[in-house]
Amino acid sequence: MNLPRPVGHQKKALYLPSSGHQVVLGSAGTGKTVMAALRAQYLSTPGIEGHGRTLLVTSTKALSGYLQHMSRGAPEGLDVRTYGHFARGYLNSRGLMRGRNIVDSRARRELVGQAIRAVADHYPGHSLFGRKVEWFEDELSWITGMGFQGEDAYLETERRRRSRIPENSRSIVWEILEHYHDLRDEKGYDFDWDDIAITVRKELAGDDQPRFYRHVVIDEGQDLSPEEIRSLADAVPPDGSVSFFGDYAQQIYGQAMSWKSCGLAVRKVERFQDNFRNTKAIAKVAIELSSQPFFGDSEDLVEPIAPKVDGAKPTLVECQDEQEEMEIVRQTARRLSAEGTVAVVGRTWEEAERLCRGLESLHVKKNPYSWDAPPGVYRSTYYSVKGLEFDSVIVPFCGAAHMPSEEALDAFGEEDAMAREAKLLYVAITRAKSDLVLTYSGKYPPLLSSSPGLFTEVRP
Numbered sequence: 001m002n003l004p005r006p007v008g009h010q011k012k013a014l015y016l017p018s019s020g021h022q023v024v025l026g027s028a029g030t031g032k033t034v035m036a037a038l039r040a041q042y043l044s045t046p047g048i049e050g051h052g053r054t055l056l057v058t059s060t061k062a063l064s065g066y067l068q069h070m071s072r073g074a075p076e077g078l079d080v081r082t083y084g085h086f087a088r089g090y091l092n093s094r095g096l097m098r099g100r101n102i103v104d105s106r107a108r109r110e111l112v113g114q115a116i117r118a119v120a121d122h123y124p125g126h127s128l129f130g131r132k133v134e135w136f137e138d139e140l141s142w143i144t145g146m147g148f149q150g151e152d153a154y155l156e157t158e159r160r161r162r163s164r165i166p167e168n169s170r171s172i173v174w175e176i177l178e179h180y181h182d183l184r185d186e187k188g189y190d191f192d193w194d195d196i197a198i199t200v201r202k203e204l205a206g207d208d209q210p211r212f213y214r215h216v217v218i219d220e221g222q223d224l225s226p227e228e229i230r231s232l233a234d235a236v237p238p239d240g241s242v243s244f245f246g247d248y249a250q251q252i253y254g255q256a257m258s259w260k261s262c263g264l265a266v267r268k269v270e271r272f273q274d275n276f277r278n279t280k281a282i283a284k285v286a287i288e289l290s291s292q293p294f295f296g297d298s299e300d301l302v303e304p305i306a307p308k309v310d311g312a313k314p315t316l317v318e319c320q321d322e323q324e325e326m327e328i329v330r331q332t333a334r335r336l337s338a339e340g341t342v343a344v345v346g347r348t349w350e351e352a353e354r355l356c357r358g359l360e361s362l363h364v365k366k367n368p369y370s371w372d373a374p375p376g377v378y379r380s381t382y383y384s385v386k387g388l389e390f391d392s393v394i395v396p397f398c399g400a401a402h403m404p405s406e407e408a409l410d411a412f413g414e415e416d417a418m419a420r421e422a423k424l425l426y427v428a429i430t431r432a433k434s435d436l437v438l439t440y441s442g443k444y445p446p447l448l449s450s451s452p453g454l455f456t457e458v459r460p
């Protein structure tokens with residue numbers, strides 16, 4: 001596989017010591033994924049000092065497939081996995097996986113809903129219960145992802161962080177979490193996808209077998225919870241290593257969590273700033289989006305340097321209605337796919353499928369998507385497109401009616417919803433190598449800057 005040759009900071013990151021913890025942050029398109037793949041190959045190569053079995057791990061299946069493809073021909077001691085795959089495998093080796101004992105997201109929502117209703121009965125009229133189930137799910141995921149050992153640790157952290165929950169509600173949230181666990185036990189489940197990491201850590205603490213992996217390399221580390229990262233750090237021996245690659249501008253799951261809360265012992269953070277993927281004009285739209293006040297700020301964000309490659313301005317198409325947006329998506333996908341790879345990005349898989357209806361003759365493919373995929377149309381979602389890249393990207397429904405979505409607004413309120421949705425859009429936009437087409441109908445997209453000259457603005 002012909003991966004690019006590392007330059008500058010990339011070289012440094014690639015050959016960081018083969019023991020200890022390393023963190024590499026970089027904005028989109030700066031080579032994190034490629035360097036993560038190369039570093040994993042390097043660490044698993046026999047003959048290299050400190051080499052050993054290596055786990056290259058990320059959060060989504062699509063990106064894990066992409067990394068797998070990049071790692072073809074890599075040494076045998078390299079495994080590419082999603083975190084869930086790794087955790088299940090480890091717990092299985094400890095005899096803890098039996099049948100279907102992880103609750104899936106639909107059943108989880110049902111159980112969280114039941115827990116809320118049961119606890120609400122004890123607090124009639126309390127304002128906390130005006131919130132949507134999605135909000136509670138998100139909060140319970142955050143608590144679990146932080147790995148709090150008991151209510152006091154949660155309340156203490158809540159006191160310190162800029163909490164979104166009024167003081168008199170916090171212990172009620174904890175009560176809901178405990179009740180959810182009871183209901184889950186009653187149904188015969190042992191875990192959900194959030195707390196599986198807690199058990200991995202507990203098991204590793206008492207596991208005196210030699211560690212299976214000597215090195216762990218993480219891509220899109222900002223999308224793993226602190227407890228997941230800690231469990232990966234626990235999974236390697238003291239002379240092993242953890243290399244964390246991430247971009248906090250693309251944190252699309254839940255609430256802002258820094259690598260600093262993951263217990264990694266890092267002396268110096270490497271930063272990648274040179275964008276090798278996008279054209280200048282596409283990067284400008286992304287940079288503009290990330291500098292909007294609603295995008296949020298964090299010291300983990302790396303200021304991107306505008307790339308040097310010229311290209312056409314992204315196109316913003318103002319349509320009369322959604323029907324026309326779908327038509328434009330199909331026409332554009334047909335035209336651009338003659339020459340390269342085109343991603344049609346929907347909010348859900350159903351939406352992506354609906355958008356591509358009528359393009360059957362083009363044999364539209366769903367992810368998994370590979371590094372050297374042939375020209376054609378690929379349907380994807382904001383979540384699954386993470387980490388991938390395409391010659392062209394088409395993002396419909398950017399208008400006020402869809403972005404931020406009603407669900408996000410209902411669950412999280414305007415400020416938080418804007419920040420979350422802006423990150424989703426940022427991920428989608430930064431996947432495009434040379435062409436980016438956005439469509440909307442109705443009011444001008446609230447997330448997009450109206451600075452003149454960013455887009456070629458057209459009406460069909």
Ligand SMILES: Nc1ncnc2c1ncn2[C@@H]1O[C@H](COP(=O)(O)OP(=O)(O)O)[C@@H](O)[C@H]1O
Pocket residue numbers: 004005006007010026027028029030031032033034035275276277387389
């Ligand atoms: N040193 C380099 N020289 C040339 N191209 C590079 C280099 N590093 C990365 N690239 C290219 O830039 C694009 C983005 O790389 P990727 O690793 O996906 O970035 P990130 O994960 O940071 O978003 C890919 O097409 C990759 O091949």
Ligand SMILES: [Mg+2]
Pocket residue numbers: 032033034387388
């Ligand atoms: Mg990447």
